Amino acid sequence: MSRVVSFVRQPIVVALVLIVLLLYLGEALSPGFATGGQILRLLIVASLLGIVAAGQNVVILGGREGIDLSVGGVVSLSAILAGNVMNGADGGILPAVAACLAAGAFFGLLNGLGVTLLRIPPLVMTLGMLGVLQGLLVVIRMGIPSGQAAPALSRFVTQPLAYGIPGIIWLWIVIGILLALMLNRTVFGHRIYAIGSNEHAAYMAGVPVKLVRIALFMISGMFAATAGLCLLGYSGTSFANVGEQYMLPSIIAVVFGGTSLAGGKGGYTGTMAGAVLLVILQSILTTINIEESGRQMVFGATLLLLMMFYGRGRAMRA
């Protein structure tokens, strides 16, 4: 019995139940909302958010108030970089992937070095990095022509790849499985949790704390870069500031997935459900026909309401 209860109270289960409820609600409010094709399209959007949230997730798990506000900047940078490198040609995809991942890893490295060697709090370091990246975007756009997504990339993101499901969703599923394996079944994963829950004890037990944390920020940068690449495929062209809309939602998705912002507790599977939940919620709000002010109030209030299910802090009195 208590097993059933604890199963039902798992964040991922809560999220899945809410997803189904929201789909019903959406369908009731505006018929056609929950058709198969539309759900797939929502999943494409969710996977973009979910991939950004994957990086955000591991950084948060690593503790020490881990958070990466620079993901938005990296997404934008990567979309632009990818567009320029591939410039509409399928042959350019591989170099573009390499360039984006390298850029993501580079800025993640900078974040990681600031956070570990200089011990700047991540919120501060990545907020500052966001400012730098935004500035860099302006500088870059001055010098290089804008690019187009390669057709294969666009197909990968928007068209079915296998079993009627687009490649990006497959990619997301693979990322989900790999991350779950990494977190639960590798030494690196255990080390992430270790530094997230007690950094000093981890250090005394021989965990290379700084290296692991730097790696986390690099992973985050690379996931953000991957998302930027996919975003280019999604929208066809690259343009400035596309990534900004992912900054705070990626954190919300992580929280909806039951990962504690304090670090050391949680996982990625829940985050995936959290991303889907958030995207569905946003879509419902777009399709119902009310004033924008009302939409925002409903959105804010609903977020709060949903958060009541997740990640509520522990009571101080046990």
Next chain:
Amino acid sequence: MAETATVPTYRRAGGIGRLLERYPFLPALVIVAALLLLNGFFSPNSLTFRALTGLLSTYMALILLAIAQTYVVYAGDIDLSAGAILSLVNVAIVVLMERWGGGAGAVFLALAIGLLLGLACGLVNGLVVAALRLQAIVATFATSIFFTGLALYILPVAGTPAPALFWRTYGGRLFGVPFVFYILAALVILLAVMSRTRLVTQLLAVGDDQQAAYQTGLPVIATRIKGYVLCGLFSALAAFCITGDTASGDPLVGGKMTLYSVAAVVLGGSALSGGWGTVVGSLLGALTIGLINSVVFFMGTPSEWQNFVQGLAILLVLMAGVLAGRRARS
């Protein structure tokens, strides 16, 4: 007290560390001074009394918002809705002032309601974060969306002008001294008084170690809620200043200011993890942001590089602030 004399008073050596421990905002002060000098070096006009008055009246809103943020940061929380509260109070008071005719009575009544509104928003945040125990970053982001919606409902598009009485007073002079200096003086006194209150010590103790504070018998939840209420009140004061400086209502005016307020708090040497910091530091931090923006321009940075250089400068100063702050604590 005879007993006092028996207290052992060994002290650790290290003049600078000691000084920083006492005045954690010193690095910020040095940075502000250096930036002022740089500004003056590149453009002597920027150090005139008039220019300094302008700097103050423009950044008074950000200063107050940073101070607002500081009180929640004291307790280890954060408020991403501060900018939205500012916008909401801004449109609310402008609309009310206009509706009530813009006389002195209307202005004061509207300001009083503005304060209440700030208080109410702070209370909502406090309840949501402290009483319902939602995570501060995400919960206040959600309330910021809600408050912005409310602001849009009150004033769907920027525009209503504030009564001349109001903004002319803010931008004007009293006995030959610009009004903002009175505000600054009042603010400094207020902050000095505030720093002596039990509430501030309790906020810092809660931010230091929440569980320990609870076990000690501090009213942790009430304290955190009060922190958010203070934040709401100071955000409302910030809204008054922005209304004074812009003479109008704009439902989106504060949106970008939230993250700057957080940056200002860190620039001022406060620890985001809570338990450590000063409001004076945040005041200086807000000025730092303003001065960096000017210095980048006066240095003659090409326009396409300005954002980058600003971002880099802020990042570097943030790092410097954090490193200096840590020295103080170690």
Next chain:
Amino acid sequence: MSKLKLSGVSKAYGATLALRRGDLELMAGEVHVLMGSNGSGKSTLCKIIAGSVRPDGGKIFVDDQPVTISGPRSARSHGIGIFYQELSLAARRSVEENISLGKLPVKSRVFIDRSELRQRAARYIGLFDGVCGEGFSADTLVGNLRPDQRQLVEIMKALASEAPLLIFDEPTSALDRAQVERFFEILRDLKRRGRGIIFISHRMDEIKAIGDRVTIIRDGETITTLNLGETDPATVIRLMVGGAGDMPASQSSVPAVVEGEGGTALTVRDLSGRGFRNVSFEVGRGEILGFGGLHGQGQSAVLRAIFGAGSIASGEILIGDSRFDASNPRDAIRRGCAYVSGDRSRDGVISGRPIIENVTPIHYLRDRLMIARPGKLRAKVAPALDSMHTKFASLFHPMGSLSGGNQQKVIIARWLIDRPDVLLLDDPTKGIDLSAKADLFALIRRLAAEGLGIVLYSSEDAELLGNANRILVFNGGSVSRELTGADRTRYNLYQAAYEAA
């Protein structure tokens, strides 16, 4: 009239029954000792009284009136003050603020009354005049203090509550002898003034020195209450351990076997660093070298420095015959060095994670593993935990579900999968109950017999005298005396420790 009475108080954390049935009666003017092995529910009981844990059932009476304690504040208003085992201090606040934090003096209702604050602090700091140690003053930040000094602040804080009913949950675990003596004087004075005091310690000598009555608690149940004057340690221990009656091996008399012939395991020459200077010694294979002396005389600093977690200014370390200078613990671990800290919540426990992940990190590093397969790991982990008689529900339960002592066992077990060459023990039994201690020392001797070089620092003389082949007594950061053979007596140890003071 009883000051406090508990009847049938219980508490469960999820599936763990922390406290089954707590019955206790505390009289005015007595020091009432709670004794029980690790995880028996002592702290839980105290926290329930102090309001920071919500009981599941039972009744509480204060001055014979039934009361509901709804939280720490309510406990205070019922006249209850507490010293928390894990402390409850604000690290970035000053000593004086911490002392009064529970009830900050105010004037005009909102402002802090600084002069009152200062006077109050002076009063309680004055009580410990002369034993506070260097760097302790009313305006020092608590975070800058040593562990023993922090514990003193927590004591002052509890005293400052001026509550008629005081609870001290292991207040002496980091204190040195002089500090404990002073604290006991204060307790005796409070007793005379009619306060009721609950006192917890695992040290038998302390209990005999200060306690009036003792309540034994076993597996979350209070067994019985005895007058300490009418009982002896053996009885108490028997009651604590339960019917099984397997008494812990006596520790006070049997010196360990003198070292074998295996050569030196660890050589330290002229080592200086923060907190110690010119320390030299050798540890043979199979030898247990003791570090003694008052608290904070450099013993921990030396051990941490060897392990790569402290600073070294000059000097030389050899493991076996090869030079060893670990720049960080990881290096040290790779070279076969092991370190167990007494400060487990800071240095050891990976809280919130399963027990298995708390045992494996050293194994990961030494075997350069990349993949963590639970099945394989379980086979490695289980024997290590068993050799310490660790009590746990399953390897996948979170570490936090264990009591302090069992957590410490888990942390020691992590070094047992891949045997190190040198084992550094930094007051490893802090907060461990008697039977666990016996398990631990049996294990240590066995490890020594297998050829490990072991350094044991302990704040308990009995542990040193009973287990170390040689004892280096530290004073002011360097070794002031070496006790070998028949010199290893309690008297010599005391004398060497206090020599300079």
Next chain:
Amino acid sequence: ETFKIGLSNGWVGSEWRTQMIDEAKAAAAEWKEKGVDVEVSVQSANVDVPGQIAHIRNFIAEGVNAIIVNPNSPTAFDPIFAQAKEAGILVIATDAEVSSPDAIYVGIDQTAWGAAGAKWLAETLGGKGKVVAINGVAGHPANEMRVAGYKSVFKDHADIQVVNEVNANWDQAQGQQAMQNILATYPDINGVLVQDGMAAGAWKSIMDAGKAGQIAATGEIRKDFIDLWIKEKLNSGATVNPPGVMASALNVAVLMLQGKELKEPAKAGQYGNALYLPIPFIDSKNVAEAAKQLEGKPGYYSYTSSLSIEEAEALFK
């Protein structure tokens, strides 16, 4: 003759803004040939409202002759513009109108901009059908004026039914997502009124859904979109908000600094201080011409137009 002109731009999130600054700089350079030395001083960065007010203060401290600003708020600059005027500085706002009586606005009429798109859509749909609107940032004045513009047009077309209006914050990806959601829930719409910055995204969703043939939607003036438009033969029409507005404003500013007087004083608009520039319109008839102007430019480059010096002179006595 030497004039120093300060250009302030408070948001750098799009290429359009970059192009705007570039064209203004180029316009200043052209004055050289006329023997007028126009020196521009640029502040262009992401700032909040106080940050942009500080831009103006910096210009005042620098002692410029005129300030041209693309403002972050329509109303927030009244007091600072008053101070600039006191200091003898000419203030011109562009791209978004400002309420200050101490400044003039030189740019397009955003209401007319919104109306033009709506008019094209109504005509294209033959005066009847179901339409959705994808707007920019709610509460942003330019957005609200554009909304007012299309509303006034649709008021006269009783058979055109606006089934939903959503906001996608002038973000292409958000526009694409919004369009996706709309297509799912209103499969039978005929027209989409989508503002620039998001139209390419919306069109992408329309094409992905295979409905490019059934739906008419407004478009963009960026080169990559115009190329797509021609290639896919989209049923589209784009009202032009040219990045050249700041260049136009600069030309007007220089002439005013020279002491010339406008033939018709700037008295248009809700604040009575606007000088409206003509709004070009691109539809399928003239899209090829637009493409010609953009040949060889990068994909993000926008179709542009601005008052040449001569055209500007024609506005003056």
